[in-house]
Amino acid sequence: MKIATWNVNSLSVRLPQVLDWLAANPTDVLALQELKLTDDKFPVAAFAEAGYQAQWFGQKTYNGVALISQAPGTDVVKNIPGFEDDMSRVIAATYPDGTGGQLRVIGAYFPNGQAPDSDKFVYKMRWLDALRDWVKAEMTRHPHLVLMGDYNITYDELDMWDPVGLAGTIHCTDAEREKLQALTSLGLTDSFRLFEQPEKSFSWWDYREFAFRRNRGLRIDHILISENLKDRATACVIDRAPRKNERPSDHAPVVLTLA
């Protein structure tokens, strides 16, 4: 089965590209981030026509997340329980795992953080702490778990186009990476690094300065999987094709294959 995540940077603008991509890449569960629309504007009918169900959690102007799936999602949770937040960043649901079991899927749009000395960075740290505590509890309830989305954090220098120039900048600070390691230490694995990858593999490129053409990007979109899913993982790739579209998202989809 295929599991994927894609920050679409406005679903209203990118809907045709998402539908085209799904037609070419049938996917069991696709997590979307940055819908930038309210719940009443979510294109549920368009996905239904394409054979997909959806769970969504939007808001005006910013943020917004969804899970697009072939099977219905159950036990849906929106945002981190107990963590007061006026931003729509998290959606979780349970799906059939293709082998008669169940798969818990969490799609998340992690805070950007803006700059390491900003209020938004403080919020990012608090949010990451709350996410970790909740995911830890989710893993006890749901042993087969996928945590995917736009993390807005690089793991290390391999995830940066300019490790020297970008050292210590947002997405690349020690503080953010410690929080990412705290998630990993729950028993989650970065599925992308289970496999050999091309050098300079990124999932996001700035719209400015021909960054995509020059492959000046970051790898900040991740699919983390629980220990008992590792043996089923057969591939994890970043699909750069949609980044070449006209009017593309600045992010590319990341796709995990489970046997």
Next chain:
DNA sequence: ATGACCGCTCATAGCGGA
């Protein structure tokens, strides 16, 4: 040193993104 590009908003400049 700065801004670049993109999407959005009770718009027409400013914010947030990354």
